[in-house]
Amino acid sequence: MKKIIITNNPRVYENYLSKMDIMYSDAYSYLDVLSEARDKIHEGHNLLTHPLSGSVKPNETPYKSLAISIERGSLDMDSLMIIEESIATARKFITGKKTPLWTEQILKDFQMIDFYLIKSAIESMDQFHV
Amino acid sequence: MRLELGRIKITDVQFGDTTKVVNGTLYVNEQEIVNLIMEDEHIKSVKVELAKPGEETRITPVKDVIEPRAKVEGQGGIFPGVMNKVTTVGTGRTHVLSGAAVVTCGKIVGFQEGIIDMSGPGAEYTPFSKTCNVCLVIEPVEGLKQPEYEAAARMAGLKAANFIGKAGMSVQPDEVEVYETKPLLESIQEYPNLPKVGYVYMLQTQGLLHDTYVYGVDAKKIVPTILYPTEIMDGAILSGNCVSACDKNTTYHHQNNPIIHDLYARHGKDINFVGVIITNENVYLADKERSSDWTAKLCRFLGLDGAIVSQEGFGNPDTDLIMNCKKIENQGVKTVIVTDEYAGRDGASQSLADADPKADAVVTGGNANEVIVLPPMKKIIGMLDYTDKIAGGFDGSLRPDGSIEAEIQVITGATNELGFNKMSATSF
Numbered sequence: 001m002k003k004i005i006i007t008n009n010p011r012v013y014e015n016y017l018s019k020m021d022i023m024y025s026d027a028y029s030y031l032d033v034l035s036e037a038r039d040k041i042h043e044g045h046n047l048l049t050h051p052l053s054g055s056v057k058p059n060e061t062p063y064k065s066l067a068i069s070i071e072r073g074s075l076d077m078d079s080l081m082i083i084e085e086s087i088a089t090a091r092k093f094i095t096g097k098k099t100p101l102w103t104e105q106i107l108k109d110f111q112m113i114d115f116y117l118i119k120s121a122i123e124s125m126d127q128f129h130v
Numbered sequence: 131m132r133l134e135l136g137r138i139k140i141t142d143v144q145f146g147d148t149t150k151v152v153n154g155t156l157y158v159n160e161q162e163i164v165n166l167i168m169e170d171e172h173i174k175s176v177k178v179e180l181a182k183p184g185e186e187t188r189i190t191p192v193k194d195v196i197e198p199r200a201k202v203e204g205q206g207g208i209f210p211g212v213m214n215k216v217t218t219v220g221t222g223r224t225h226v227l228s229g230a231a232v233v234t235c236g237k238i239v240g241f242q243e244g245i246i247d248m249s250g251p252g253a254e255y256t257p258f259s260k261t262c263n264v265c266l267v268i269e270p271v272e273g274l275k276q277p278e279y280e281a282a283a284r285m286a287g288l289k290a291a292n293f294i295g296k297a298g299m300s301v302q303p304d305e306v307e308v309y310e311t312k313p314l315l316e317s318i319q320e321y322p323n324l325p326k327v328g329y330v331y332m333l334q335t336q337g338l339l340h341d342t343y344v345y346g347v348d349a350k351k352i353v354p355t356i357l358y359p360t361e362i363m364d365g366a367i368l369s370g371n372c373v374s375a376c377d378k379n380t381t382y383h384h385q386n387n388p389i390i391h392d393l394y395a396r397h398g399k400d401i402n403f404v405g406v407i408i409t410n411e412n413v414y415l416a417d418k419e420r421s422s423d424w425t426a427k428l429c430r431f432l433g434l435d436g437a438i439v440s441q442e443g444f445g446n447p448d449t450d451l452i453m454n455c456k457k458i459e460n461q462g463v464k465t466v467i468v469t470d471e472y473a474g475r476d477g478a479s480q481s482l483a484d485a486d487p488k489a490d491a492v493v494t495g496g497n498a499n500e501v502i503v504l505p506p507m508k509k510i511i512g513m514l515d516y517t518d519k520i521a522g523g524f525d526g527s528l529r530p531d532g533s534i535e536a537e538i539q540v541i542t543g544a545t546n547e548l549g550f551n552k553m554s555a556t557s558f
Contacts, residue, residue, distance in 0.1 A: 038167060052445030052483055053336055053413040055374035057472075057539075082415075082449060082484075088443065089472075089483040096474055096499070102241075107238040111274060113373075116338035121352060121413035 044072035047079035051086035133360035136303030143262035192244035193520035211346025229239035244375030244542030426457035468546035496553030506532030
């Protein structure tokens with residue numbers, strides 16, 4: 001399936017750079033990634049993965065990767081509902097307690113977790129569409 | 131399918147020359163356990179430690195908790211497809227070392243693991259403060275990647291539980307419970323006037339450290355299917371879920387699922403409990419659509435009047451839960467959903483990341499954002515330096531005196547979404 005990955009995770013970027021379309025910035029916050037996805041959904045892209053993937057909380061991990069369709073159509077209300085509810089949930093966590101300033105090693109752990117979450121979705125999507 | 135569960139009550143655990151059960155005391159040969167676990171070349175060392183109820187002991191970071199069981203009659207063995215042949219389990223007789231548990235600890239990642247306090251205020255929030263625990267502190271060989279470390283720790287726990295469980299094979303149980311589920315048509319014939327109730331059992335399946343296994347199969351790769359409840363008591367479902375300690379289901383939770391237990395308690399009285407539908411919680415939205423379509427289809431196919439739907443984990447699974455609820459209700463099957471809440475420290479925020487008017491019967495396991503102070507403990511099993519990085523903990527949460535101020539989401543099983551805890555909410 002043709003898709004665009006939106007991410008702030010360097011590990012995801014480096015791994016998929018040559019394989020698919022990626023919107024990446026290391027300056028994106030967790031909420032920025034969700035906001036970028038929301039804007040794209042308003043432009044007619046569909047959400048392909050759940051924005052709150054993983055049990056790691058939005059105020060623990062700074063990293064987020066998600067996938068949207070490369071094709072555009074009319075506004076998909078299901079995608080919009082999911083991204084809006086996810087943004088509200090993430091904002092609730094982040095305003096309640098800020099993400100700590102983690103050590104480099106722990107940041108790498110969070111990158112790894114986020115990488116495996118999006119990887120599991122990409123593998124599921126690409127079983128018939130490499 | 132009929133299973134006798136022979137409960138051998140364990141009230142103490144001690145090291146001994148042989149691994150055996152005598153008068154309610156579980157004796158564990160430390161070296162035997164170490165030898166068994168060190169067969170795995172991925173493990174550098176394992177430390178076996180005991181923790182008993184009431185002790186001033188803190189166990190952290192907890193990966194999994196497993197109840198030792200052994201099959202004494204009937205086909206197959208405990209943990210089919212992993213520790214024993216993949217033969218279908220759930221019939222015959224199984225002996226349970228009730229009150230004993232194997233607890234695995236390891237710093238697979240530098241955050242996100244659980245705490246079990248054996249006494250003090252934290253002990254009230256975890257069921258594993260009441261069990262006699264054989265703890266395995268597992269260190270990997272140098273350079274081992276996290277996926278391999280996680281798999282090694284998971285297997286170490288299962289091996290130890292399988293080994294210790296065998297100590298109960300020839301022991302006379304203190305009590306024997308009998309559970310039986312008949313094939314659907316026979317069950318309906320037996321109780322033609324009782325409402326048919328099923329259980330939709332959602333399993334965490336999002337990827338590394340978020341996985342669950344059914345008969346050895348990675349459950350993210352399954353489509354929803356039907357199990358006899360007794361298969362689950364024999365270890366058909368295993369946890370590979372290491373994240374979000376408060377609301378992950380450990381293997382022990384799967385073995386002792388209280389929803390299954392309570393549905394059986396009313397089976398043949400006011401309901402006809404016909405079986406379990408297992409389903410997954412994947413990241414890809416199309417997988418969620420397919421799986422929730424299938425759970426609804428299976429509920430209708432079984433002719434259910436009602437279904438209990440339980441969730442595992444935070445955030446993303448809220449969407450699976452609501453999709454399941456809506457679609458099952460649209461088939462004319464009434465639902466009760468079981469979840470927990472992240473409602474902020476004051477409990478005033480929206481609890482779930484998704485909602486629907488059809489979700490009008492909800493059981494909660496409590497608010498994971500509630501704050502608790504855990505006093506220092508005399509003994510630490512595992513690694514305390516990781517505690518300030520655990521979910522819900524924050525910088526500085528580990529105080530110089532060893533006490534911890536954190537949200538209850540750090541505690542293993544605190545807001546369990548099968549209801550295996552004491553917390554809930556009620557309206558008046």
